[in-house]
Amino acid sequence: MGETLLKDPAIEEWVWMRNNTHRYFKINRTTAPTLVVMGLVVPGLLFWFGAKTQDKVKLGPVARKSWA
16 A cells, blocks of 8 residues: 555656756757758648648538438
8 A cells, every 4th residue: 555656767867858858958950950840841831732722622521412
């Protein structure tokens, strides 16, 4: 009943660093390409695809009633 779980120091450190990433994040040559792709390219492609296919896809019911 009074058992406690052992805490792994490595996991505790990882959780602390994960929760405090805003303190240690810096833009450099490693992180800049990821920021550009995820912040500009992906939203731009989604917007372009949405604008290109707007009003071309019919979103009606999938199953058609053959008896009506």
